[in-house]
Each structure stands twice: as structure tokens, then as C-alpha cells.
Amino acid sequence: MTGAAPIAPPGLAGLQAAAAAAGLAVPAAAAWPESDDDREVRPLAGFIVSTFSPLLAEVAERVLRRRGERPPGRVTALVIVTALGDVTSAAQVAEAVDAGRRVGPLLFFQAVPNAVAGYLAARWDITGPVACVGDIAAGLDVARLLIDDADADEALVVWVDVAVTDEDRDQAAAILAAAPE
Amino acid sequence: MTDPPAASATVARKGAGPAVVTGTAALSAYGRGTEALLAGVLSGQPAFAPVQRFDVGRRRVRVAAAMPGQPTLPTELIRVVREACDDAGLGAADRARSTLFLAVHGDPRMARVPGGDRRRFGTEELAAAVAGGCGLAGPGTRSYTSGCVAASTATADAAAMISRGRADRIVVAAGYLVESDQFALFDAGRVLADDGQVRPFSAGRRGLLLGDGVGAVVVESGESARARRAPALARLAGWGRAGDAYHPCQPHPEGRGLARAVTAALQRAGIAAERLGYVNANGSGTRDADPAEASALRLALGDAVAAVPVSSTKSLHGQALEAAGVLELIVTLVAARKGMLPASAGFLGPDDACRLNLVVGEAVAATPRYAMSLNCAFGGANTALVLGLP
Numbered sequence A: 001m002t003g004a005a006p007i008a009p010p011g012l013a014g015l016q017a018a019a020a021a022a023g024l025a026v027p028a029a030a031a032w033p034e035s036d037d038d039r040e041v042r043p044l045a046g047f048i049v050s051t052f053s054p055l056l057a058e059v060a061e062r063v064l065r066r067r068g069e070r071p072p073g074r075v076t077a078l079v080i081v082t083a084l085g086d087v088t089s090a091a092q093v094a095e096a097v098d099a100g101r102r103v104g105p106l107l108f109f110q111a112v113p114n115a116v117a118g119y120l121a122a123r124w125d126i127t128g129p130v131a132c133v134g135d136i137a138a139g140l141d142v143a144r145l146l147i148d149d150a151d152a153d154e155a156l157v158v159w160v161d162v163a164v165t166d167e168d169r170d171q172a173a174a175i176l177a178a179a180p181e
Numbered sequence B: 001m002t003d004p005p006a007a008s009a010t011v012a013r014k015g016a017g018p019a020v021v022t023g024t025a026a027l028s029a030y031g032r033g034t035e036a037l038l039a040g041v042l043s044g045q046p047a048f049a050p051v052q053r054f055d056v057g058r059r060r061v062r063v064a065a066a067m068p069g070q071p072t073l074p075t076e077l078i079r080v081v082r083e084a085c086d087d088a089g090l091g092a093a094d095r096a097r098s099t100l101f102l103a104v105h106g107d108p109r110m111a112r113v114p115g116g117d118r119r120r121f122g123t124e125e126l127a128a129a130v131a132g133g134c135g136l137a138g139p140g141t142r143s144y145t146s147g148c149v150a151a152s153t154a155t156a157d158a159a160a161m162i163s164r165g166r167a168d169r170i171v172v173a174a175g176y177l178v179e180s181d182q183f184a185l186f187d188a189g190r191v192l193a194d195d196g197q198v199r200p201f202s203a204g205r206r207g208l209l210l211g212d213g214v215g216a217v218v219v220e221s222g223e224s225a226r227a228r229r230a231p232a233l234a235r236l237a238g239w240g241r242a243g244d245a246y247h248p249c250q251p252h253p254e255g256r257g258l259a260r261a262v263t264a265a266l267q268r269a270g271i272a273a274e275r276l277g278y279v280n281a282n283g284s285g286t287r288d289a290d291p292a293e294a295s296a297l298r299l300a301l302g303d304a305v306a307a308v309p310v311s312s313t314k315s316l317h318g319q320a321l322e323a324a325g326v327l328e329l330i331v332t333l334v335a336a337r338k339g340m341l342p343a344s345a346g347f348l349g350p351d352d353a354c355r356l357n358l359v360v361g362e363a364v365a366a367t368p369r370y371a372m373s374l375n376c377a378f379g380g381a382n383t384a385l386v387l388g389l390p
Helices: A010-023 A052-066 A089-097 A103-110 A114-124 A135-147 B009-013 B034-044 B074-089 B092-096 B117-119 B123-134 B146-164 B180-188 B222-227 B255-267 B290-305 B321-338
Strands: A025-032 A077-083 A130-133 A155-162 A171-177 B020-029 B099-104 B141-145 B171-177 B215-219 B232-241 B276-280 B307-313 B369-379 B381-388
Touching: A010 A025, A010 A135, A010 A155, A010 A171, A025 A052, A052 A089, A052 A114, A052 A171, A052 B171, A077 A114, A077 A135, A077 B117, A077 B171, A089 A103, A089 B180, A103 B180, A114 A130, A114 B146, A114 B381, A130 A135, A130 B146, A130 B232, A135 A155, A135 A171, A135 B141, A135 B146, B009 B321, B020 B034, B020 B074, B020 B146, B020 B171, B020 B321, B074 B123, B074 B171, B074 B215, B099 B123, B099 B146, B099 B321, B117 B123, B141 B146, B146 B171, B146 B215, B146 B232, B146 B321, B146 B369, B171 B321, B215 B321, B232 B255, B232 B321, B232 B369, B255 B290, B255 B307, B255 B369, B255 B381, B276 B290, B276 B321, B290 B369, B321 B369, B321 B381
Parallel strands: A077 A130, A077 A155, B099 B141, B099 B171, B276 B307, B276 B369
Antiparallel strands: A025 A171, A130 B141, A155 A171, B020 B215, B020 B232, B171 B215, B232 B381, B369 B381
16 A cells, blocks of 8 residues: 555546446546545445445445435446455455454455445435446446346446555545436 | 236336247256256255365354365356256357356455465456356356345346347356355354254244355347257246345345336236246345345235245255355246246244245145246345246
8 A cells, every 4th residue: 555646546447438338428436546635445334354345335425426416216226346356354254264263243244245235225225236247347238238228227336446465555436327318 | 928018117128039048057955957956946855964065163053055075166167057058059159159147256266365366366267267168258258246146137137138139148157165254254144044944934934054056047039049949948038136225234124125126027027926926035034034025025016926926945955145046047947847836945834024925845836937036135136037938
């Protein structure tokens, strides 16, 4: 976690390019980090050990705040894009299991990437489908499909990539993707 | 004959053409193959036994439905996908034009390799390896990791893409083999049944139990199947996916998201609830999820709920997590084609919060024209898949 903060992590450019390729407009976007102020992500009650869920929630909520008031009746889908999932929690569980140590019960509740989706959905009344896929192009393809298929009017697509080494840094980005006006 | 549309959304929700299933393959604790799976499920004898695969000495619960030995997920996925392609009669050229959608929790090796190596063990890398190992080279191979709706979401997306003409053939594969880390997590979360039985919708239910599941279905356009003269085992007549907007890990108590998923699936299928001949419920056997699901079915099916037979085959083959949606769709398909409805095991007596037309005890003979498979996951994610049987 060293070095100057980039203004736009590669994930955001990737999301925007994939949205364009899928023929979707991007009315709001956000990333982590966006400035040097983005050093420590806010903890999220009920989620421990890992920055995965707090980061996901942070960039998603930045987008939801920036998009302003959602028109009544508009259904939002939530699409999470993550290549490794919550690798930090997974590694901690594996270490505990191999050492014969107890696994904390809270880790169970964050064992899949869609748990934090439930937090966001409850807080922002997101009633559309929840999906998690492994790559950005697939994420935007799913978003487009859900919109075309009338299961959602728009999709909040969130990409998260947590550090896997000390040299790595946590990155996340999110966009609201919608059919062009 | 098609029933009148249930709502105006029907038109928007229907694609141009049908998506059909032309091949299936599965592995479960009952053994290799869909015949072993069907025989096991119809026997009514749950496949749960003490876990031998890894040390469970420190666990509160020590049983699961696991096949003997130490199967490895990538190897079993490749084997099952090949079997499904064989079942569909796909030659090498057909396979090369087919796309793989893979539903998994992750590569089981990822958490135990050094940090710098972990990016080589992502789910996309696993999907690429399985596709490569099976000769599937169609565009858009991808992985789904949405917990217990991963496989059903992948199936719904495959059906939607095919019905909209965006793909001709997609092989949806999914796998979970009971292993030490998820077992430890579920044990720590105190959701495993400490009496060694899964009792869906029953009084006295005490939780879920994990089970092996690796499955694959070949989904293709009706036109593609006809061109190959491949018989359709069933149509993917309807699908729905919707969220609860309620809680990170609890279902909405009234099952509102699941009810909307069921309604959307029926709308796509173009049928009224009365025409459903069987529901293979999510039926996890947990205290809170079963009443929520029963409420969802009452909301979505209306008066028809009193007559539609419901069971949960998780009480037999166990909870296969990311693979549940495909494993249970296959169970539903092969049982309906056999003219049988599987019964839930472990039923002790009715629970007023779970009032449904439950099939319990012994499988019953019936030939449903339409059958539905339901799945629910953390995050309030819900899916419904409707099969149309020939």
C-alpha cells in the first residue's frame, strides 16, 4: 500500500470501456482510490478481516450518491465483478483450518461475494437480480442482458480487486450502467 | 396450448425463440452419472454419512453427502462437461462453437498458494482450463460465483442469451466438492444440521448439510438442436431472478424477492401457476429460510399453491452451494422425464409456517408438463427456472 494514488484505477477504465462495448450509458461512476485521501477504507459493521466488502460498499455507495435520486419504480440490478473474490478471508480460513484453529462465525457470513450485495440492497432498496462474475466484460454483458430481459432497468456494476501481496494495493471501481436515453 | 400472459411484462420478458436442454451429466454422493443421481433421489435414502475426506474432529457436525475418495474439482468438471456434450451428441466441431458458463466458489487451490501466485487460480482461469479441456471454444466463456444461485443464474443467463439469439449453444457447468474450508465456515456459522438429517419445511428441522455436486447441461436454441437432429430433453421455458433488498445473509421473511423471481419465470413460460406440476424448492432445511420460501410460493402461486407438489432434494443429495442450481435442475429434469416426483427426506411433521403441498416419505408417480427449480443465496439473491417437459 505505497506510492502515489492514481486518479483512475484500471478497473474503472475497464468498466467504462466494457459498458461502451455493451452499448450501455454510464450516468455515474466511482473508484478507489480516487485521491490521496483514499488510504484506509471505512470498516463495514459485521464484516471483518478483509477490505473486500468495505471497498465494494464504498465504491458502490459513491456511485449511488452521485447518481442522485432514483426515479420511482426503477429497478436496479447489482453485478459484482471479482477475479478472486474475497481472497483475504479465504486465505485466513485456509490458514485457520490447516493450523487446527477455530474459524470465526462472522467469516461464514462473508464467505461469498454477494453477502455485501445484501447489505447494499437493503440500504438502497435494490430489488433487482444479484449476480457475481469473474471478469469485467462478462459483468457488463450480464448487465445488458438483465436490462434487455426486463429483469432490471439499470445495473450497478462493481469491480473489486484486493491486494494479494504486500506490493499490491486494493482497488475497486463501480459504474451505473443503463440503456442510452 | 399456452395460457394467457400473467402480466404485461410477459412480452418484454420473452425472447425470440426457445432454449432447450439437449444433454446432461452429473456427479453426486450417489455416484457418477444422472442415473445414479436419479436412483439415489428416488430411493428416498439420504446420502449423508460421516466425512472421511478431511479431518472433522474439531467440528460440531461431522456428516455430509460426499462420494468416496479425494476427487478434484477441475478433473471432475472436465469429465462431467465431456459427458454432457456426449449426451447431447456434440461432435468436435459443435463443441468448438460452444461457450462455457462455469459456476464455482473458486479454484480450491487458490487460498493455499503463495500470495503472488493467487492470480493464476482465479475462477476465469478455471473456466478457461475446463473449456480448453473439453474443446469448448465459443466466445464469452465466463465464471459465476454468486453463492447458491451461481449455477441457476448462469442457466438463466444462458437461456436468455439463446432465446434472444445472442448465442446458439452454451454449456452450463457447475461444481462443488465438499472440502475442509467451506465445511469449517458452515460449521462455525452453526447452520449445519446437528442431527445429521436435512428436514425441508418440516417441524423440528435443524439446518442444512453439504453435499458433492458437479453437473453440466447443454443449452441450445431449438433451431440448433433441430439442425443436429438432437432430441430436446426439455425446454427452459421460463426463468426469473430478483433480489430481496433485505439483509446480507437472511432471506426476506415473506420471501418477496423469491416471489418476484417465480412470477417472472411463470410469465416467461407463459403459464398460469396451476400448470406447474412440481417444484423442487430451495428447501434448505434451515429455521428461517423455509418459512420465507413457503411464503414466497404462496405469494407467487396464489390459490394454486395448495395443489402444486413441492419437495426439496437437498434433503437427499445435500447442499451443493455454487453447483446447487445445475444439480437440482438436472434432478428435476430426469425425475420428471421418468414420471416421478422425488420426496423430501427427514420429514417429522407439519410446520404451520411452511404450509405447502409437500411430497414426503416416498416418491410419487406423476408426469408434470412444467416443473420449477428454485434457488436462494446470501445477499437476498433468488432464482426460478421452469422446465417444459415434452
